[in-house]
Amino acid sequence: MIRFDHITKQYPGTNRPALNDVTLEILRGEFVFLVGASGSGKSSCLRLVLKEEKPTRGSIHVLGQDLGSISSRKVPYFRRNLGVVFQDFRLLTNKSVYDNVAFTLQVIGKSKGFIQEAVPDVLKMVGLAGKASRMPNELSGGEQQRVAIARAVVNKPALLLADEPTGNLDPATSAGIMALLERINAAGTTVLMATHEAGIVDQMQRRVVELVGGQIVRDERHGGYGFTAAIPTQAPARGSGPVDIVEDPDFETVMVKQRAAVVEAEARQTRLAAAEESLAAQEAAAAPSVPPAPQRPAPAPLPTVERPAQRPERPDTAPVEQQRFVPAPPPQPTPPPAPTMPVQRPILPPPAAPLAAPPPPAAPPSTQSIPVVDDEDVPEQLSLAEKLGLRAPGENHDQTGEQNVGPTR
């Protein structure tokens, strides 16, 4: 699903790498937490998977594709197989909940009929079926994040990347968001989540990959947050009830459809990767001065066993061995010693009723700056559609995104 082979990432103008010789493999269906102190390289990992950044050294394979062989022009198509959720939600503030989710499908040219079926389904899955016509500023923070998750998964991605998705939420609301991500993972979507939330990681006991100074220092099958828990976590607010995620009786029907769609999307991606490999081989044969592309490993077989509807795959079937990664000592300046304070393990509340918190102001869309290194790099400022991988960088589009949207090939 994701493979980093000896990845080093050094940003221009810096004197030490953000990631230093990182080798990591994440298999289909896993739920992986990426933890580590601020600046340890978590977001850099996610940006590399998204191909927002290029590694300085090493190779990355995602969904069977060597990212080094994907041209800038094809990056948006590659990203259609990924869902991305950010800490600041990044909703379109002038569009309703329904339209925020539908927008993702409109820009990739899905039919009106498809959108009219898919959007209510996914809103049901995230527990917002009754709030489709609300505007983002009429929602709580947790609800806004659920819209963002709905938007990320409506296209049935095989892989969901989440960069601190609970960073702006209180503990009770965070627990609800995590329950939702667990259910999405149970439907077959692989989840890679960067987080500082010790309580969540400790509670879920999923695979944990810990970074210190750009190197993996721990890769545990059933991990807790570990020594990086220096960042204080809030106790649940008094009176904040647990969060109702999905109590709709049709929920399991929706999840069955979601599972089938993810399997289908993976099969489509495998076929696409094989076709692109064949095309690359033909192009290489036609241009003898270009060295042949390194051979890609055969795609892993598709899952043949349905996962249980209620429970995600438990770690005892996970393919990772505890503490299997023992990194070499970092050659760069030694990272600060791990804090010796005991790990905080706040108890997460059980899922149940929605919070009545006042809606926070919608976060403005973030414009992340990406350094330009050469012509192959993605442009510095990306629009939302570009950021979502739904439109080629630099491609013309209108202001609202409601007109002239469609497939870019």
Ligand SMILES: Nc1ncnc2c1ncn2[C@@H]1O[C@H](COP(=O)(O)OP(=O)(O)OP(=O)(O)O)[C@@H](O)[C@H]1O
């Ligand atoms: N665009 C950039 N240009 C230069 N340096 C960068 C850039 N992005 C990140 N870095 C540096 O790379 C290192 C890793 O940053 P990264 O954002 O990956 O860390 P992180 O673990 O996600 O941190 P946080 O938890 O605070 O988000 C840091 O030292 C950071 O300053």
